[in-house]
Amino acid sequence: MNLKKWLLGIGVCTLAALGSGCGGGSTATQPQQQTGSAFVIATDAPLPSVVSFQVDIMGITVSDGVNPPVSILSNTQTVDFARLNGLKTLLDINSIPAGTYTTVNVMLANPQIGYLNVTNPQTNPPTRPTISTLNSSTVPPVSLTTSNVMITLANPLVVNAGDIDGLSFDFDLRHSIQMDQNGQITGVVMPNLNLKAVTPSDADAYIDVYDTGVFSVADSSFVIQGPHGHQFTVNVNDQTEWENGESLSNLTTTSIVEISGTLDRTSGAILADTVAILSQDKFYAGGLVTYVDPPTGQANDFDLYVRSVLPSGTGFQSGQISTITLTGDENFFIYWWHLRIPSFFFNSSLMVPGQRVTIGGPFNNGAVTVKRVVLRHEGHSGTWQIGSTDAGAGTFQFNSNGLAGVLFNGPVTVFTTPFTVFKGGLTGLGGLTGNTAIPLRVVGLVLKDPISGQPVFVAHSVEELTN
DSSP states (O other): OOGGGOSOEEEEOOOOOOBOOOOSSSSOOOOOBOEEEEEEEEEEOOOTTEEEEEEEEEEEEEEOSSSOOEEOSOSOEEEEGGGTTTOEEEOOOEEEESEEEEEEEEEEEEEEEEEEEOOOTTSSSOOOOEEEEEOTTSSSOOEESOSEEEEEEEEEEEEOTTOEEEEEEEEOGGGTEEEOTTSOEEEEEOOOEEEEEEOTTSGGGOEEEEEEEEEEEOSSEEEEEOGGGOEEEEEOOTTOEEGGGOOGGGOOTTOEEEEEEEEOTTTOOEEEEEEEEEESSSOEEEEEEEEEESSSSSOSEEEEEEEEEESTTSSOOTTSEEEEEOOSOOEEEETTOOSOOTTOOOSTTSOOTTOEEEEESOEETTEEOOOEEEEEOEEEEEEEOTTOOBTTTTEEEEEEOSGGGGTSSSOEEEEOOTTOEEETTOOSGGGSOSSSOOEEEEEEEEEEOTTTOOEEEEEEEEEEOOO
16 A cells, blocks of 8 residues: 555545437437546645534536536535545546546535634643534624635646546635634635646545445445445455454445545546444444543543534534543544554543544434444644654654644654655655744644653654645
8 A cells, every 4th residue: 555645635526427419310420428537636724723614515617618617516515624634535426528627616605614612721620622613694704705716727637538537626724714913713714725637546636534334245345325325336455454353244234434545547436445444333423532531541431523424414413512421342443553553552541632533333312322433543734843853763743733732732742653654845854853843734643642641643644834
């Protein structure tokens, strides 16, 4: 598996299909219209304290400048960009006419911002954080400066017949959500979108995370259910990693899985690098740990800021903080934990605010009975602390100014491993030096140091940011 593809995040795709037209009369027919596939992969640039930026994508169209624009999105999709934290996922797949497309139009509506209220995080015991939500009817109200964003591609999107190509879609929240001189959210959203044409083999087309339910299972593949009932095939092989020792034989139509992988250039199927079962009970919820009770020892419960729920409509509230009860019968797992560090584990005694987790189990009468708790990757933006690099230990200190930064007390220690990918001009820890704080984005796992009780970060990638 190519670990350099790891830090990437959210996507829309389009599968190949054939369309034909018939001419009048019995002696002549019009030639078939050739079609290909276009996909969109999207991600975000996080903003401090913002836990949620939800917006309706009413449509995405591409144009060749001659013919009418073509839609590459099936129906409206509501996307919470802030939950991605630098990761990428799949939204949809549809077929479009083969051609060369030079411009993209993105139609947006109904923005909503959620942010975390943390009061005296250094108190003992700390106070449970709360969530505040801003929308069009709050004070201040949330509004878009424009609902239609037209982008001219630096390199055109070339969709060949029977092929699959697409777009990388980056919603830069740091430069979109406007702040006043005191750092307060004004409610004004000036959409700052970065789009570029990509192919399935490009790093920006890699699907880091895709959470979905299993529809059916075959010998070497399974079918998943995407948005609006759209179904996709997922192929697995001997190189596919199954988390927690499970396999294709463990999948059922009640399973909810997380997939990482690439798109097949011709079929549009997903070739899975990694598959993790998040739930075997047709219900899961994912989000951010904001409070653990008690803070030390075995936890009896924890607060989860819920960012995603499958299936929707259960009454379990996305966008709210829910208290999750633990009984001691849960199984704890770490997703994509390639390097076992003996001193770091994950269980009910090693939970800490700032961790990104999912829970799975049966959901009845408005409550979930937790069977699985899975620790998952997350991304943080912030700065390298001057003079903190320890090449011998493979560590440095990092001041996270993103969401989880408000849950940490001071800088967090970042552990690098032989699997850590350095990006943005960095080639290793040797680049983290000098007398100036270096802006970084770190993606990896937040773990609790069993000795100090403080959160630490095991980095899968470290990227120097240019702005």
